[in-house]
Amino acid sequence: MAxxxxxxxxxxxxxxxAFEVDVExxxxxxxxxxxxxPDPNGIPDILPAAVHHRSRVAxxxxxxxxxxxxxxxxxxxxxxxxxxxDEAFDIASQEIERIRxxxxxxxxxxxxxxxxxxxxxxxxxxxxxxxxxxIGGYVASFGSYSxxxxxxIMPHVFGVNFLTYCYEHQDxxxxxxxxxxxxxxxxxxxxKNSKVSMGGVTEHETAGWLNRFVANEMQCxxxxxxxxxxxxxxxxxxxxxxxxxxxxxxxxxxxxxxxLSDTDFLDQYTVGFDRFLPYLMxxxxxxxxxxxxxxxxxGVAPEKIFELARRMAKTRTLITVAxxxxxxxxxxxxxxxxxxxxxxxxxIGLPGCGVGYGYGAIGGVGKSLIGLRGMTxxxxxNPVQAVIPVARIGDMLRYPxxxxxxxxxxxxxxxxxxxxxxxxNPYHHxxxxxxxxxxxxxxxxxxxxxxxxxxxxxxADIVFPATTPYEREDIGLESLFHMSN
Numbered sequence: 001m002a003x004x005x006x007x008x009x010x011x012x013x014x015x016x017x018a019f020e021v022d023v024e025x026x027x028x029x030x031x032x033x034x035x036x037x038p039d040p041n042g043i044p045d046i047l048p049a050a051v052h053h054r055s056r057v058a059x060x061x062x063x064x065x066x067x068x069x070x071x072x073x074x075x076x077x078x079x080x081x082x083x084x085x086d087e088a089f090d091i092a093s094q095e096i097e098r099i100r101x102x103x104x105x106x107x108x109x110x111x112x113x114x115x116x117x118x119x120x121x122x123x124x125x126x127x128x129x130x131x132x133x134x135i136g137g138y139v140a141s142f143g144s145y146s147x148x149x150x151x152x153i154m155p156h157v158f159g160v161n162f163l164t165y166c167y168e169h170q171d172x173x174x175x176x177x178x179x180x181x182x183x184x185x186x187x188x189x190x191x192k193n194s195k196v197s198m199g200g201v202t203e204h205e206t207a208g209w210l211n212r213f214v215a216n217e218m219q220c221x222x223x224x225x226x227x228x229x230x231x232x233x234x235x236x237x238x239x240x241x242x243x244x245x246x247x248x249x250x251x252x253x254x255x256x257x258x259x260l261s262d263t264d265f266l267d268q269y270t271v272g273f274d275r276f277l278p279y280l281m282x283x284x285x286x287x288x289x290x291x292x293x294x295x296x297x298x299g300v301a302p303e304k305i306f307e308l309a310r311r312m313a314k315t316r317t318l319i320t321v322a323x324x325x326x327x328x329x330x331x332x333x334x335x336x337x338x339x340x341x342x343x344x345x346x347x348i349g350l351p352g353c354g355v356g357y358g359y360g361a362i363g364g365v366g367k368s369l370i371g372l373r374g375m376t377x378x379x380x381x382n383p384v385q386a387v388i389p390v391a392r393i394g395d396m397l398r399y400p401x402x403x404x405x406x407x408x409x410x411x412x413x414x415x416x417x418x419x420x421x422x423x424x425n426p427y428h429h430x431x432x433x434x435x436x437x438x439x440x441x442x443x444x445x446x447x448x449x450x451x452x453x454x455x456x457x458x459x460a461d462i463v464f465p466a467t468t469p470y471e472r473e474d475i476g477l478e479s480l481f482h483m484s485n
């Protein structure tokens with residue numbers, strides 16, 4: 001649509017939703033919410049300033065110390081020299097080939113953790129991995145900072161890929177509305193987090209559904225240290241950070257001592273409860289996991305724990321667990337224990353009951369939809385078999401050749417000499433940034449494709465400018481349609 005000048009209005013998609021964009025003389029001048037979004041957010045408001053910000057990478061740039069002396073130190077403090085595209089391409093390609101010939105493709109880390117674009121063609125991870133596969137492969141990463149512990153433990157608990165479980169096996173909001181009587185939210189369900197989704201989200205509806213749940217007389221209980229992790233309409237049971245597993249154990253203890261456990265379900269559908277029970281009751285370690293024991297850890301009064309356990313057993317109950325609970329040391333424990341607690345209730349498989357993960361963590365979880373398959377950019381095959389857990393990048397760079405345990409196996413860190421990073425900013429995700437900064441000085445060369453001078457770009461040796469998703473055409477997978485409930 002045009003208004004008689006050079007201004008045009010288009011509808012585009014993003015990780016945080018669809019919105020209208022006004023473009024004038026190739027510049028984004030304004031944005032507006034998409035009219036069909038029931039609860040649009042204000043994130044796109046910053047785009048006109050961000051896309052044309054002075055921090056954009058304008059030309060191919062090479063860090064001076066690396067260009068003049070191939071010195072890997074000084075990343076983060078050195079200045080950069082701008083070069084013509086052809087010259088920068090030649091330097092980068094020659095360095096990649098030097099590393100391949102001297103050390104093999106096992107010395108290249110294909111770092112691309114991050115979203116970068118909601119589109120399928122300009123998906124940075126697919127593009128850089130395809131490129132590296134075409135020249136012999138790279139060391140890859142497993143999992144994400146968002147769900148790393150869950151991705152490792154839950155396939156052993158449920159026998160299914162964790163993200164597949166989140167998106168394809170959990171109940172949608174309508175099913176929860178129709179069937180659930182008690183919603184127990186460990187870590188809450190925070191609508192602000194559901195503003196975004198990996199492939200984009202057009203209908204922001206999490207907050208609306210929670211309000212409807214309460215209006216439908218569902219008891220919604222936010223368990224965690226922050227009242228704001230669920231809307232004000234929900235009840236709040238304050239608990240200390242990191243104490244969720246202790247509280248779940250105490251709830252399980254009450255179910256067991258009061259004869260509220262569904263023994264038929266446990267016998268028919270689970271394996272291992274006989275090994276768990278002695279620990280729960282204190283027979284194996286001398287410490288019953290009673291409400292009195294848990295109260296000292298989580299700060300929830302024993303009588304509150306008894307009351308909640310009884311309600312969960314006597315009503316149709318859905319336990320939800322935020323992704324944030326497993327982003328910590330021993331993060332697998334609340335996820336594993338939530339599955340045990342749900343199994344003891346015996347309601348797994350009933351509509352609106354059982355246990356679910358990631359509601360409110362991202363826009364797609366909870367939506368009743370079928371994802372259209374296909375429309376992905378082929379990455380080819382990676383001949384290199386080495387894979388590290390994504391959050392171990394610092395350890396990998398610091399300790400090449402050292403062994404480590406992960407997911408039941410012992411592996412060895414590769415000796416990485418070159419990092420090629422496109423789409424993402426590890427300095428936005430990683431836990432110990434000072435340690436990552438020190439480890440980042442180890443490789444011979446770091447190449448980054450980046451629209452802005454982010455902390456990662458400033459710590460690279462070769463930086464190639466990249467467009468933002470709002471300056472290029474792409475293919476999206478927004479055509480997701482509702483299932484009947």
